[in-house]
Amino acid sequence: MSRLRLATAWLGGCSGCHMSFLDLGEQLIEISDALELVYGPLVDAKEFPEEVDVALIEGAVANFENLELLQQIRNRSKLLISFGDCAITGNVTSLRNFFSVDDLLTAVYHAGPGSAPRSDEADQVLPELLPRVLPLHQVVEVDAYIPGCPPDPERIMAALSALLQGQTVQLSEEQRTFG
Amino acid sequence: MPAITLTINNDLISARQGQTLLEVAREHGIEIPTLCHLDGLEAMGGCRLCLVELQGSSRPVPSCVTRAAEGMVVTTHSDKLVEYRKMLVELLLAERTHTCSICVQNNNCELQTLAAKLGIDHVRFDYLNQQLPMDASRERFALDHNRCVLCLRCVRVCDAVEGAHTWDVRGRGSTSRIVADLDRPWGTSTSCTDCGKCVQLCPTGALFKKGATVGEMRKERSFLNRILERRRLAAQGGTP
Ligand code: SF4
Ligand code: SF4
Ligand code: SF4
Ligand code: FES
Numbered sequence: 001m002s003r004l005r006l007a008t009a010w011l012g013g014c015s016g017c018h019m020s021f022l023d024l025g026e027q028l029i030e031i032s033d034a035l036e037l038v039y040g041p042l043v044d045a046k047e048f049p050e051e052v053d054v055a056l057i058e059g060a061v062a063n064f065e066n067l068e069l070l071q072q073i074r075n076r077s078k079l080l081i082s083f084g085d086c087a088i089t090g091n092v093t094s095l096r097n098f099f100s101v102d103d104l105l106t107a108v109y110h111a112g113p114g115s116a117p118r119s120d121e122a123d124q125v126l127p128e129l130l131p132r133v134l135p136l137h138q139v140v141e142v143d144a145y146i147p148g149c150p151p152d153p154e155r156i157m158a159a160l161s162a163l164l165q166g167q168t169v170q171l172s173e174e175q176r177t178f179g
Numbered sequence: 180m181p182a183i184t185l186t187i188n189n190d191l192i193s194a195r196q197g198q199t200l201l202e203v204a205r206e207h208g209i210e211i212p213t214l215c216h217l218d219g220l221e222a223m224g225g226c227r228l229c230l231v232e233l234q235g236s237s238r239p240v241p242s243c244v245t246r247a248a249e250g251m252v253v254t255t256h257s258d259k260l261v262e263y264r265k266m267l268v269e270l271l272l273a274e275r276t277h278t279c280s281i282c283v284q285n286n287n288c289e290l291q292t293l294a295a296k297l298g299i300d301h302v303r304f305d306y307l308n309q310q311l312p313m314d315a316s317r318e319r320f321a322l323d324h325n326r327c328v329l330c331l332r333c334v335r336v337c338d339a340v341e342g343a344h345t346w347d348v349r350g351r352g353s354t355s356r357i358v359a360d361l362d363r364p365w366g367t368s369t370s371c372t373d374c375g376k377c378v379q380l381c382p383t384g385a386l387f388k389k390g391a392t393v394g395e396m397r398k399e400r401s402f403l404n405r406i407l408e409r410r411r412l413a414a415q416g417g418t419p
Contacts, residue, residue: 179288
């Protein structure tokens with residue numbers, strides 16, 4: 001049987017979901033025969049590959065770079081999974097939706113110490129922010145959800161095991177909570 | 180009390196006159212989800228999670244405020260009802276800002292638990308991202324409007340059990356807000372006795388003890404049954 005081509009990606013999140021993925025620990029070795037990790041912060045691929053079976057996406061869609069990558073991932077993956085609360089609800093990343101992008105950049109880069117570039121100049125060096133942070137399913141079609149901040153390794157394992165057996169991801173009630 | 184007979188989910192069930200459909204269902208082990216309802220507080224029919232279908236009625240009715248009657252034919256769990264319940268909780272999650280991961284009541288929250296139970300793994304509606312204020316003017320407790328689901332348990336317990344009637348509601352629909360003493364900072368309320376009953380009954384992280392950090396706030400509700408039981412005994416002339 002060919003190995004499941006797995007990709008992970010990190011959009012507007014804190015990397016905590018990926019840390020939780022690493023917390024699978026020895027289980028990662030156990031499933032490594034059945035999986036091939038083809039893209040993500042944990043491997044050194046520069047471009048998102050074609051024909052990915054499963055993509056686990058951490059983080060919300062916060063800037064145009066996220067948006068483009070997500071669309072590319074959707075086009076090149078059979079199954080796209082919202083991985084963690086930021087991807088599913090916007091979570092911490094979306095708390096900036098209380099402010100306009102301009103007010104936000106001013107507060108972060110100018111109200112305090114430092115002299116980061118403003119406006120047009122800033123757009124050249126900072127990734128251009130979307131007006132509002134969005135959960136993945138408001139941008140592309142999402143096939144399954146693994147909630148949690150971060151989702152604990154048991155949830156991730158439950159989802160991966162289902163996928164390796166060719167089943168759809170269906171987490172139990174206890175494994176479905178946000179937060 | 181005179182007995183009546185009704186049908187719930189195709190089973191013939193007997194009930195006592197005056198009981199609500201929710202009481203009858205629960206007595207027979209049928210679990211209907213609720214949010215605004217809490218045994219001991221006057222039923223309000225606000226959250227609509229306890230909706231059931233009645234034969235002969237064109238729309239579903241809230242079981243917590245509908246009395247059982249002879250010959251009623253009730254359905255508590257049709258596909259339509261389950262879908263409505265999911266939708267209601269998703270709307271609650273979208274209306275205010277429930278960021279569970281940074282909430283004092285994470286893992287101890289009725290809304291969070293309810294969502295998981297109903298199978299909600301994402302919200303289909305646009306989040307409103309309303310930035311609502313927090314009232315931390317009181318010494319021991321605080322109110323975060325972002326987490327409030329307007330169940331009005333705080334309003335009811337403060338009025339009917341504590342007798343202070345500090346809380347009320349201002350506004351309509353999604354602009355409704357809980358207000359203390361005709362809308363002033365809770366810290367300046369002269370009616371509030373600091374008993375903390377509202378805090379303990381609030382289902383979410385909206386009312387909480389100051390100093391509680393993420394996931395630390397656990398609510399203790401047994402006082403409600405104790406108080407009501409003593410009142411009942413006192414009213415009967417027994418020893419409270
Ligand atoms: S869900 Fe939590 S752990 Fe995952 S990226 Fe967002 S903030 Fe970090
Ligand atoms: S009150 Fe807190 S724990 Fe409950 S749903 Fe809202 S944010 Fe989550
Ligand atoms: S503050 Fe709490 S108890 Fe009061 S209405 Fe809001 S959610 Fe209900
Ligand atoms: S529990 Fe019946 S309407 Fe809220």
